[in-house]
Amino acid sequence: MPPIRKAAVLGAGVMGSAIAAHLANAGIPCLLLDIVPRELTEDEKKKGLTLESPQVRNRFAQNGLQNALKASPAAFAHKSLARLVTPGNFEDDLPKLAEVDWVVEAVVERLDIKVSLFEKVAPHLKPGALLTTNTSGLSVNAMAEALPEELRPRFFGTHFFNPPRYMHLLELIPARETAPELLREFAAFAEKRLGKGVVYAKDTPNFIANRIGVFSMLYILRAMEKHGLTVEQVDALTGPALARPKSATFRTADLVGLDVLAHVARTQYEGAPDDERREVFELPGWLQKMIEKGLLGMKTKAGFYKRVKENGKKTTLVIDPATLEYRPKAKADFPVLAETKTIDDPAARVARLVADKSPAGAFAWDILAETLLYCARR
Numbered sequence: 001m002p003p004i005r006k007a008a009v010l011g012a013g014v015m016g017s018a019i020a021a022h023l024a025n026a027g028i029p030c031l032l033l034d035i036v037p038r039e040l041t042e043d044e045k046k047k048g049l050t051l052e053s054p055q056v057r058n059r060f061a062q063n064g065l066q067n068a069l070k071a072s073p074a075a076f077a078h079k080s081l082a083r084l085v086t087p088g089n090f091e092d093d094l095p096k097l098a099e100v101d102w103v104v105e106a107v108v109e110r111l112d113i114k115v116s117l118f119e120k121v122a123p124h125l126k127p128g129a130l131l132t133t134n135t136s137g138l139s140v141n142a143m144a145e146a147l148p149e150e151l152r153p154r155f156f157g158t159h160f161f162n163p164p165r166y167m168h169l170l171e172l173i174p175a176r177e178t179a180p181e182l183l184r185e186f187a188a189f190a191e192k193r194l195g196k197g198v199v200y201a202k203d204t205p206n207f208i209a210n211r212i213g214v215f216s217m218l219y220i221l222r223a224m225e226k227h228g229l230t231v232e233q234v235d236a237l238t239g240p241a242l243a244r245p246k247s248a249t250f251r252t253a254d255l256v257g258l259d260v261l262a263h264v265a266r267t268q269y270e271g272a273p274d275d276e277r278r279e280v281f282e283l284p285g286w287l288q289k290m291i292e293k294g295l296l297g298m299k300t301k302a303g304f305y306k307r308v309k310e311n312g313k314k315t316t317l318v319i320d321p322a323t324l325e326y327r328p329k330a331k332a333d334f335p336v337l338a339e340t341k342t343i344d345d346p347a348a349r350v351a352r353l354v355a356d357k358s359p360a361g362a363f364a365w366d367i368l369a370e371t372l373l374y375c376a377r378r
Helices: 014-025 042-046 059-070 079-084 094-099 111-124 140-144 180-192 209-227 231-237 250-256 258-271 285-292 335-340 346-355 359-376
Strands: 007-010 030-034 085-089 102-105 130-133 155-160 169-174 197-200 305-310 313-320 325-328
Touching: 007 014, 014 030, 014 059, 014 079, 014 085, 014 155, 030 059, 030 094, 059 079, 059 085, 079 085, 094 111, 102 111, 111 130, 111 140, 140 155, 155 180, 169 180, 180 197, 209 231, 209 258, 209 359, 231 250, 231 313, 231 359, 250 258, 250 305, 258 285, 335 346, 335 359, 346 359
Parallel strands: 007 030, 007 102, 030 085, 102 130, 130 155, 169 197
Antiparallel strands: 155 169, 305 313, 313 325
16 A cells, blocks of 8 residues: 555544544545535625635635644644644645545435545545445445446445544445455444544444444334433443443433434334344334424524523523423432442443443343344344
8 A cells, every 4th residue: 555645634624624634643635525516605795706716625624624733632633733734625626636545425314315426536536545435334346346447446335434533443345346455444444543543344334333323222212212211311321331332322312312312213214124133123202303303402592402691601401202302401310320439440331320220220231132133133
């Protein structure tokens, strides 16, 4: 594999801009490209700009870079590293791809859009350049089939997790014609230069992490109703107490975006008709209604949680799935949690929680057992 001295990210949304920032953190100059706007904003009109103005044509990529600079937690190790990211667009800047060693695609999760973009990108790649997709679960082989034959050995999936600066995991998904030696060399690069923990995945719907993770999350929604728990109670039980991140279940869903969660679930449901737990990947009606109402999480400032100002003070509200109305967040008062907080060893902490003879323990054992069984059957 040739040295990766310069890269390009296609798509300047939340994930694409964060990947570009992480490449900059690793000292790799990066192009950040997105589509060209078709309409002027009111602010652009006031400035006398036109649709041909570079400032307008690069607006989406520039906004992506600015969002990465304002991200919390910080996407850049230092804001000065943003100088390594150059915004551009798919119409004016594709010839610049001839200068880069690695192009990673991070546009919307639609196979037709990705394939159409690859067809435009492929003629501009230099010999030996890598092309990868950040898809979270679409078929890598289906994308590879649309590529020129000579490019297929250099194409594979590189599934980063959000936020990429902090999430250690990187799934590598080879297509049928991916060169094995090149994939191994890229894995070494990802581990040493990007600081990633690499896992190889097969080209099955949603690969490994999303298949297991989304099963677990969607089963938790069913178990919440089954055990009569609230959103904040579930998050109290499915965070550090279960050796999982503080964002637990519903804060994680808000971070990822409920629309993205729904897309991943639909990909699994449609792509694995023989899955013995296929019904779990059907969204509950109340979750579908949240999506229809635009309650998508952090990107819309309202999801399972919502921050509001009341009497000059910020407070957190939480949604009631039964009514889809927000109410003040309540403390999850489970005695066992006070004990698990004193246990440093994650395995011992989980064992204590699931063994507890209480509604909290019963819920924890239910969701853990079902997830482990699902993994074992794979």
